Structures are given as structure tokens and as C-alpha cells.
Amino acid sequence: MSADAPARFGTGCHLHLIDGSAFIFRAFHALPPLSRKSDGLPIGAVAGFCNMIFKMVEDNAGPDAPTHVAVIFDKGSHTFRNEMFDRYKANRDEMPEDLRPQIPLTRDATRAFNIACIEKEGFEADDIIATYARMAREAGGRVTIVSSDKDLMQLVGGGVEMFDAMKNCRIGVEEVEAKFGVGPDRVVDVQALAGDSVDNIPGAPGIGIKTAALLINEYGDLDSLLERAGEISQPKRRQTLIDNAEQIRLSRRLVLLDQNTPGLEPLEALEVREPVADDLLAFLTLMEFRTLTRRVAEKLGAEAPALPEPAAAEPGTEAPDPALSLPFENYECVRDEAALLPWIDRIRARGYVAVDTETTGLDEMRADLVGICLCVDPGHAAYVPLAHVNGSGDLLGNLERADGQIPLERALDLLRPVLEDDAILKIGQNMKYDMKIFARLGVTVAPIADTMLMSYAAHGGLHGHGMDYLSEKYLGHTPVPIKSLLGTRKSQITFDRVPIDDAICYAAEDADITLRLWRLFAPKLPASRVTTVYETMERPLVPVLAQMERHGIKVNRDHLSRMSNAFAQKMAGLEAEIHELAGRRFNVGSPKQLGEILFDEMSLDGGKKGKTGAYATGADVLETLAALGHDLPARVLDWRQLSKLKSTYTDALQEHIHPDTGRVHTSYSIAGANTGRLASTDPNLQNIPVRTEEGRRIREAFVAEPGNVLLSLDYSQIELRILAHIAGIDSLRQAFQDGLDIHAMTASEMFGVPIEGMDPMVRRQAKAINFGVIYGISAFGLANNLRIPRDQARDFIDRYFERFPGIREYMADTVAFAKETGYVQTLFGRRIHTPEIGARGPKAGFAQRAAINAPIQGTAADVIRRAMIRVPGAIDGLPAKMLLQVHDELLFEVAEDAVDAVTARVREVMEGAADPAVKLSVPLTVDAGSGPNWAAAH
Known part of the structure; x- marks a missing residue:
């Protein structure tokens, strides 16, 4: 200066x-x-x-x-x-x-x-x-x-x-x-057309930066373009500009910077001024910036203030927070407004609060709020009962409200400003559940922190992330078990029937434990180098999933009922055929009886008894027997498939249809899979088989509301693309860049056959190997998949590695890295711990295959997480809702006339989801389809 x-x-x-x-x-x-x-x-x-x-x-x-x-x-x-x-x-x-x-x-x-x-x-x-x-x-x-x-x-x-x-x-x-x-003089015009999903500037649907620049360069400026929009030859682009002219002009006003800000110095x-040495060094000393303080002092020719050196500590042995060891007992019951108001003041003064809800059940779409737990200091928490009832009721079974509770609406009126205040952090354990409970009552909880996800980001693959487990492992405290209050089985009650005095310790303790876990985990995220993972892929996903789950998806009950009846009839026919093949009647659903039929009475080869003395009759055993031409095991496999479809889907899905919404509301577990994949539960909508006629017919039951369609956008072969990038396989990279049929290209490379006129069976073999390698498939597994001899399958795998040596190198390097560090990681920094990587025997092979697959599957999971987080902003203002995530697919419900606009915006987000964190050497491509039901859309 x-x-x-x-x-x-x-x-x-x-x-x-x-x-x-x-x-x-x-x-x-x-x-x-x-x-x-x-x-x-x-x-x-x-x-x-x-x-x-x-x-x-x-x-x-x-x-x-x-x-x-x-x-x-x-x-x-x-x-x-x-x-x-x-x-x-x-x-x-x-x-x-x-x-x-x-x-x-x-x-x-x-x-x-x-x-x-x-x-x-x-x-x-x-x-x-x-x-x-x-x-x-x-x-x-x-x-x-x-x-x-x-x-x-x-x-x-x-x-x-x-x-x-x-x-x-x-x-x-x-x-x-x-x-x-x-x-620069036309940047505003281009931005007005392209919009900005980050700032929520709408722009013109389906028009990106490149198209916007072409239009502006052709017509000169935005006003001329909008005036002459009717001259544009492309019908879709012309109509978009005509329909959205005012929205585009609004976007221009939003992106145009104000060069007349009043009241500035x-x-x-x-004017440049030299720093005042005493003032600057005092600030740096206060911040405890040792290195920078010395550098600045040298620059200014001043003496650096003495800073006490921090006490040396071994990694992982930092001094514990003394508040974490306070007794779990100083809990208060807040029964009226006078007692609640000081808690609200305390929360505002702290700027954060641990929050937990007590409800009548685990289904957030049906459970009723019974009470709210609050904690701002370890060892001091409150329970606010809201809807407890007395055990006795009138002749009709109506239970009377227990005394000493704030009316629910009044409590929410008092707490809503705190729960919705952007300046107050709300801390929870599995916060998605509590957010959905509050959302149904008209309260939007934000911003949030989630101790379950902090643990998941730091400890993924090491252990579970439930509160009871985390409390015992990290706080040395065993929480009050819920069954001590609710009972079990037939005698189990709901939480609203628990006497308030009995509920206080259990409920308030949840908030106390959550706050302590937050104080323990939050400082350790940076040291574990997982702050970015938590802040960009875990925490922002919570409100997105909560909204998706609340939307749910409409299901046609009549269609499912007809399918259940049809499955029952087919199963009865198969049972009769199976009994005839067996020579007698038996319970087809009994593995023990089936084993006796196959291996004792029919004397088929391959019978192996387990510890219980019964023969193994799993799918792998039956598939092997069926491949050898035995009809009975083949028919049993058909029967089992129909039985599973009926019990798991066509029967069970009818029970999951919400009585008020007419929709099925699945719940996604963010911390369920070590690799970052989401898991769908209650019901699981991610495992509906799509390769069978029956599975596709089940998807026909998932429908759009009148005037809407279901829109599916699905990453194309994303894990193979990531493998090509990570393993540095030039031929695969080039194939993806050229948009080739990757399976046909692989078959051509491996078997020396031309792509043109290729035998579909040869392509199928290459496809099975392509996907199998990602999951560490064995020769035995590939032989079963392709119904070929094991020696031939082993030859296929060996030839694959010879042709693509980068894959074997990637596998070896990944296993070595896991053994050295105890974890592997995705391209975005997610760590998947591999505690079994040093095991011997059968566990060793499984652990190594899991370690090899985790960076690939985990990176794919990270990509779609990043996309999901950006999608709500991209489709804001359009008549569309994101409903489901199924592995590499996102499913939307969209107004019929908005399909093209939504497709364009979501595809842009999905295909650019890796940027700017990771620059992939292969393009991500997304396939899209729409229709009145899920089967037609996908």
C-alpha cells in the first residue's frame, strides 16, 4: 500500500x-x-x-x-x-x-x-x-x-x-x-434469459447461457428479441419467449446492478491507509492467529505479542468439554406460558436450541404431536407437554385431556418465531422426522443441524447412528428405554397416554443428549475433513427429502387389488403344478419341506444342510438346479416371485395409502447405507422389480393426478461413467464422449466382433460383465447370471481385465488405500470406513469387494444428492413436484403443459451436478420419459 x-x-x-x-x-x-x-x-x-x-x-x-x-x-x-x-x-x-x-x-x-x-x-x-x-x-x-x-x-x-x-x-x-x-454490455440480457437457479431468478424456461447468447447476438439486445419473438423459427423457443416475456423482463431488473446506491462514503x-500496528496485532492476538500475528509483526516492524502455546495433545485426546459429563437429571416440565417464555428468551440469547418431538407414532404423516423437548445447556432441558390424555374415558372411549398443558395452538404461536428464525440454529437427531411433524402444523423449521448426519459424515461404515447407540458410545450414557414407558406388544400404549410426570425424564433427556452430541461432533467435523460433505450433501438434503415425503405419490388402489387377485390365482395354479411335479402335496412356502422333496425324495444333486439340519433352498440353489433343467425348482422360483410381489407390494401398498391424501408417503433414510445411497422404507419403493412383466404392472399403479403426468429423469450408466473416470480407462471415456453403445463397444473390444450386426447375446454378456465388475462379481456369480459354465465366466472376467487393465489397477490401489487408511472415499470427499478390510477368510473377499465398489457407488450417490438439493430451486415457479428418488432416477409429478420446461431445467441440473466440485472426464447424460403412470414414464 x-x-x-x-x-x-x-x-x-x-x-x-x-x-x-x-x-x-x-x-x-x-x-x-x-x-x-x-x-x-x-x-x-x-x-x-x-x-x-x-x-x-x-x-x-x-x-x-x-x-x-x-x-x-x-x-x-x-x-x-x-x-x-x-x-x-x-x-x-x-x-x-x-x-x-x-x-x-x-x-x-x-x-x-x-x-x-x-x-x-x-x-x-x-x-x-x-x-x-x-x-x-x-x-x-x-x-x-x-x-x-x-x-x-x-x-x-x-x-x-x-x-x-x-x-x-x-x-x-x-x-x-x-x-x-x-x-459485458449484454451480460444482463443473457442472464435475464438464462435465469439463475442459485438466486432463484426465473429467466426463460429451457433456455441456457449458450442459447441466450445466440439469441442476443442475433437480435442485438433483449428488447429487440422480445419484440421480434414471433419471428423465431423454432416453435418451442418462440412460444417460450412469448409466454414468459414479463418474467424475462423481471429477471433483467433482478440481475441489473444498481449503480446509484445512496448514502455511501x-x-x-x-484512501489507502497503513494499518495501526497496535490495533491490528491486538485483533490477531485476540483471534489466537499465531503464524499470521508473527508475519504481520515482521511486515510492520513491530514486536509480536506473546501468545501462550496450546497444550500438546495426541490426536483424538483433546480435552473433553466438561459440560458433556454433567448429570442427566436437571429437567423441567413447562406447563404454562409463564414457564415457556423464559425458555424462549434463553433460546434467543444462545442462538441455538436442541429440539425433539414426542408423538403418537413413527409415521410422520399420521402421528400426532404430544410434546416438545428443548435444551440449550447440557444437563438442563425442558419438556413441554401438549396433548397427553388421562387413562380413563367416557363410554364412547373418548379420553379427557390431562391437566397442566399449554394448548397446542398457543404453544406453537409462541415457539413458531423461534423455530422459523434464521438466526437461531435448531439442532436435532434425525431432524427430518421433527421437521415433518412441525410442517403438518404449519411451522417451517430452519436452519437445522442434525447429529445423526454429523455422525454419518464422520463415521460412515464404522457403526450405526441412532441416538441410543451414539449416547452410549460417545457420552457413556444409556438413555431411558422407550419400552419402559410404552410397554410392548399387545399391552403397548401410545405416548399421549403416558402420564406427564413419567414422560418428563425420557422426553427432556432426548433433547439433552442431542445437544451434547452436537457439542461433541460439530468441532470434530473439520478435523475429520468431512465438513464439506456434511454441509453440502447431508444437511441441505433434509428439507428436500422432507418435502418430497410429504408430497407422496398417488396410487390406484383398484389396480393393486386386481393384481393381488390375479397373483393369487397364478400362485394357486403354480402350487398345483409344483405338487404334481413333486408327486404329493406340501407347503410350497416351507424351505424345510421343499428341501426334503428336492434332495431326499427326488435325489437331486447339490443338497447341503445347514446348522439346523434343514437343506439350503435359497434362490442361488434353486437357480442352479433350474439351470440344469429341473422344472420343480424353476416353478418354485416363479411362485416365490409372485408371492413376494403380492405380499410386499400389491397387498402391502394398499395398506400404505394415506386415508386423507390418497397417496403413498415413503420415508428416506439418509444415513442408512454406508456409500451414501438413500434407502426407502415404509414402504420401500426402490426395489420394485422392473425387468419382469409383473413388476412393470405394479408401477402402473403409481399414477398422476388429473391434468398431470409423471416425469422420470434417469442417469444413464452413471456408475460405469464414474468407473471410466476414476480408473482412467481411455477407451471407455472416449466411448462415453462419443455417445456410443457402451455394452456393444465393450463386447467388440473383448470378443473382437464388429458393433454392426452384433449378436444380442454377445452384447448381453458384455453388459453383465460391465456391471458385474463394479460390484466385484465372481466367476460363480457371473456364471449364474449368464447361465454359462464357471470356467467360461472366469475366462470372460480375465479377458475383461486384460482389455481394460486400468480397472485392475484401480481395484488394487483402492484395496491398498483402504488397508493403509481404514477408509475409502468418493470423488466428493465422502469417507466410507472399511473396518473389515484386514479380515481373513470369507470376510476378506467381501470387505475388499465393498471397498472397491464404495467410491464408485458412493460418487454416484453423491452426484444425485447434489442434484436433488439443487432441483427445488431450478423448478421453483413451475407446476412440478419431486416425488421419488430411486437409485439413479428422479420422479416428478408435472402439469401436462410444463413437461418440456421441467425436463430442460432438471436435466441441466442433473447433468451438471458434479460441477464445480469435480470435473469429470466423461459426460453425465440423463434419459427422460413421461406418461400417466410410472411404468409409462420410465
Whole structure:
């Protein structure tokens, strides 16, 4: 910095405008793991921010040094754009819990460096930057905007340029043209057409940056384009522009920066000033930044204050939080408003609260809220009973409300401002359940933290993540068992019938345990290097899934009933055929009786008895026998398939239809699978067979409401694409880039046959190997799948590895990495622990196959999670709802006339879901289909 900068701003002056918000978020997400002060305050983002500011100070020397500089911040989230469009930025992710207290400290840091710190209520930082850039330009000076934000690129030119401090590169007119396809003066027009899902700017449905640039370059500007939209030859594009003209004009007003922000400090007030050594060093010392304090002291020629060195500690043996060992007993029952109000004040003062709900059941769509648990300090929690009833009732069985409870609506009126306050973090264990309970009562809980997901992010593959288990393992405390209150089996009662005095300890303890787990887990996420996984793929997914589950999907009960009847008739016919083949009647559903028929009476080969003395009659045994031409096991397999379809789907799904909504509401487990895959339960809608006629007919029962259709978007061969990228298999990469039939290409590579006119059986063999290799398939497994001899299957696998040696190298490297570290990880940093990787015997093979598959399946799971998190913002304003996620498929209910628009937006999100975190060397492609039911759509 120059000490003799001119006092007045004019020709020859150079203004640096630093995008403070961008620096903060870059520091939080991109720099090394976060740290905390000795008192527990998170300071990682502040440390990164200070280092970036200091680097700017050091680098800005010489003839091109700035004469004036300011750091510009956002102040608040509500601006004049929200008055234009109330959903502006409505889908932005919540601020991470560790970042919130650091925001004011970054302002203090700016002032400590003696740099002008500028923010203004009702205006975004970008508007302030635009205003200062205009003022400096008009005064004859130059401007460098220190940011890479695309929204600021409309300002480039005429003495204004940008500088990306992270990439150390200049952004001028040419760079803007390369990004947008137009010059800076037309960036706003392109953005108005393309919209922005991050900021929730609607734009023109189905039009992206490239198409927008083509249109603007052809017609000159946005106004001319909209006036002449009727001349566009493509019917769909023409109608989109005509139908959405006003929405596009609104989008332009939203993206256009305000260059006349009122009430700002004059340019002269931004003059470069040397830091005051005492002030800056005092701040850095307070933040306990040892290295930076020494560097700044050397720079300023001052003496660095003495900082006490932290006590040495072995990794994992840090001093425990003493509050975590407080007794689990200081619990309060809040029976009236007078007792609840001090708790609300306490929550506001803390800025966070652990919340838990007590309900009448586990089905969030049917359970009633009985009470709410609150905790802000370990060892001190409250239970707010709301709907307990006395054990005795009138002659009709109506139970009377227990005394000493706040009316439900009144309690919610008092708690709603806290539960919906963006400045107060709500902490839960499996928070999705509680959010859905509150949502049914009109309360939107946000922002949230979830201790179950913190454990999952840090300990995935090591153990379960239920509260009781976590409490015993990490807190050394066994919670009160629920069965001690509810009883078991026929004598079991619902929680509303538990006497309030008996419920207090159990209920309040849940919130207490949850708070303690949060205080234990939150500081350890950065050290485990899983903060990004938790903040970008776990926590933001909770409200998305909660909304999907509440939407549910409509099911045609009559269709299922007819199928159940048809299955029953087919099963009866198969039973008669099986009895005839066996020579006598027996219980086809009894494995013991079936084994005796097959191996004792019919003397078939392959009979093996287990520990119980009964023969094994699993599907693998029956499939082997059927492949040898035995009819009875083949018919039993058919019978079992129909029996499973009937009991698991056509019968059970009818029971799951909600009486009020007429829809089935599955529940997704975020922490159910080690690899990050979601698991669907109650009912499971992810395992409906699709390769059989009966399975496809079951999907016909899932239907759209009148005027709507079901829309399916499905990643094409995503795991093979990820394998090609991770293993670096050039031929597979090129095939995907060229859009070839990957299975036919593999068959051609392996068997030396041309793709044209290929025998479908040869392609089928290659397909089985392609997918089998991902899951570590054995020669035995492949032989069963293809109904070929085991030696031939082994030869196929050996030939596959010879042709694609990168796969074998990937497998060996992955197993070695797992043995060295105890985990494998996805491309996005998700860790899947492999505690059995060093096992011997049969466990060893299973553990190694799981380790090899986990990075591939886990990366695919991460991709679709990232897509799901972005989809709600992309389709906001369109008549569409995301209903289901089934492995690589997303299913939507969409108005008939909006299918194309929704397809375009969702496909763009899904195909770009890996960016910018990971640059895949193969494209992700998404297949789409729609129809009146799920079978027709997929």
C-alpha cells in the first residue's frame, strides 16, 4: 500500500473493491479445515479471510498499487429485489452453523487492517461495488473488482476490470465474452434469459447461457428479441419467449446492478491507509492467529505479542468439554406460558436450541404431536407437554385431556418465531422426522443441524447412528428405554397416554443428549475433513427429502387389488403344478419341506444342510438346479416371485395409502447405507422389480393426478461413467464422449466382433460383465447370471481385465488405500470406513469387494444428492413436484403443459451436478420419459 496516496480521487487513482462476502465463503469452504479458539469459538473463516486480506496488502505494491481500497459486504438478506420478487434467493442454502458467529468478526478484521468497511441495509454488496465503480470511472480513475462473481461481469470495461484472487488471474472484456458469449454490455440480457437457479431468478424456461447468447447476438439486445419473438423459427423457443416475456423482463431488473446506491462514503474516504500496528496485532492476538500475528509483526516492524502455546495433545485426546459429563437429571416440565417464555428468551440469547418431538407414532404423516423437548445447556432441558390424555374415558372411549398443558395452538404461536428464525440454529437427531411433524402444523423449521448426519459424515461404515447407540458410545450414557414407558406388544400404549410426570425424564433427556452430541461432533467435523460433505450433501438434503415425503405419490388402489387377485390365482395354479411335479402335496412356502422333496425324495444333486439340519433352498440353489433343467425348482422360483410381489407390494401398498391424501408417503433414510445411497422404507419403493412383466404392472399403479403426468429423469450408466473416470480407462471415456453403445463397444473390444450386426447375446454378456465388475462379481456369480459354465465366466472376467487393465489397477490401489487408511472415499470427499478390510477368510473377499465398489457407488450417490438439493430451486415457479428418488432416477409429478420446461431445467441440473466440485472426464447424460403412470414414464 502506498503511504503517500493522493487525498482526492481523480485521474491516476486506482480503486480496489474487494468482494468481502466472496472472500468469507471462499475462506470457509476452500481453505484448510476450520479451527476454533481455545474458548470454542469457530474462527477458521476469519483466519482464511485475514490471510487473503494480508496477501492482497503484500501483493499490492509497486506502480500499479491501489490508491484507494474498500471491502464491501452484504448486510442482511432482504433487499429491494425482494420487494420486486418475493422468491428472490429464497432457495439459497442456510448459512453453516460454524460460519454465523464469524460474520461480524470479518468486519472487525477489515477495520483492524485499517481498510474501509462498507455495507448498507437493503442493498447487496454487488450494488455498492457497481456504484463505486461508476463513481470512480466518472472521476477519471481505474477500478479493479477483486472477485470472480459472474454477476459483477456486467461492470467490466471502460477502466473497470476484475481480478480472481483465488486463481490469480485478470478478468477483462475478452474473458467475459468467453464466459457469456457476449460483451459485458449484454451480460444482463443473457442472464435475464438464462435465469439463475442459485438466486432463484426465473429467466426463460429451457433456455441456457449458450442459447441466450445466440439469441442476443442475433437480435442485438433483449428488447429487440422480445419484440421480434414471433419471428423465431423454432416453435418451442418462440412460444417460450412469448409466454414468459414479463418474467424475462423481471429477471433483467433482478440481475441489473444498481449503480446509484445512496448514502455511501465518498471515494476520498476509501484512501489507502497503513494499518495501526497496535490495533491490528491486538485483533490477531485476540483471534489466537499465531503464524499470521508473527508475519504481520515482521511486515510492520513491530514486536509480536506473546501468545501462550496450546497444550500438546495426541490426536483424538483433546480435552473433553466438561459440560458433556454433567448429570442427566436437571429437567423441567413447562406447563404454562409463564414457564415457556423464559425458555424462549434463553433460546434467543444462545442462538441455538436442541429440539425433539414426542408423538403418537413413527409415521410422520399420521402421528400426532404430544410434546416438545428443548435444551440449550447440557444437563438442563425442558419438556413441554401438549396433548397427553388421562387413562380413563367416557363410554364412547373418548379420553379427557390431562391437566397442566399449554394448548397446542398457543404453544406453537409462541415457539413458531423461534423455530422459523434464521438466526437461531435448531439442532436435532434425525431432524427430518421433527421437521415433518412441525410442517403438518404449519411451522417451517430452519436452519437445522442434525447429529445423526454429523455422525454419518464422520463415521460412515464404522457403526450405526441412532441416538441410543451414539449416547452410549460417545457420552457413556444409556438413555431411558422407550419400552419402559410404552410397554410392548399387545399391552403397548401410545405416548399421549403416558402420564406427564413419567414422560418428563425420557422426553427432556432426548433433547439433552442431542445437544451434547452436537457439542461433541460439530468441532470434530473439520478435523475429520468431512465438513464439506456434511454441509453440502447431508444437511441441505433434509428439507428436500422432507418435502418430497410429504408430497407422496398417488396410487390406484383398484389396480393393486386386481393384481393381488390375479397373483393369487397364478400362485394357486403354480402350487398345483409344483405338487404334481413333486408327486404329493406340501407347503410350497416351507424351505424345510421343499428341501426334503428336492434332495431326499427326488435325489437331486447339490443338497447341503445347514446348522439346523434343514437343506439350503435359497434362490442361488434353486437357480442352479433350474439351470440344469429341473422344472420343480424353476416353478418354485416363479411362485416365490409372485408371492413376494403380492405380499410386499400389491397387498402391502394398499395398506400404505394415506386415508386423507390418497397417496403413498415413503420415508428416506439418509444415513442408512454406508456409500451414501438413500434407502426407502415404509414402504420401500426402490426395489420394485422392473425387468419382469409383473413388476412393470405394479408401477402402473403409481399414477398422476388429473391434468398431470409423471416425469422420470434417469442417469444413464452413471456408475460405469464414474468407473471410466476414476480408473482412467481411455477407451471407455472416449466411448462415453462419443455417445456410443457402451455394452456393444465393450463386447467388440473383448470378443473382437464388429458393433454392426452384433449378436444380442454377445452384447448381453458384455453388459453383465460391465456391471458385474463394479460390484466385484465372481466367476460363480457371473456364471449364474449368464447361465454359462464357471470356467467360461472366469475366462470372460480375465479377458475383461486384460482389455481394460486400468480397472485392475484401480481395484488394487483402492484395496491398498483402504488397508493403509481404514477408509475409502468418493470423488466428493465422502469417507466410507472399511473396518473389515484386514479380515481373513470369507470376510476378506467381501470387505475388499465393498471397498472397491464404495467410491464408485458412493460418487454416484453423491452426484444425485447434489442434484436433488439443487432441483427445488431450478423448478421453483413451475407446476412440478419431486416425488421419488430411486437409485439413479428422479420422479416428478408435472402439469401436462410444463413437461418440456421441467425436463430442460432438471436435466441441466442433473447433468451438471458434479460441477464445480469435480470435473469429470466423461459426460453425465440423463434419459427422460413421461406418461400417466410410472411404468409409462420410465
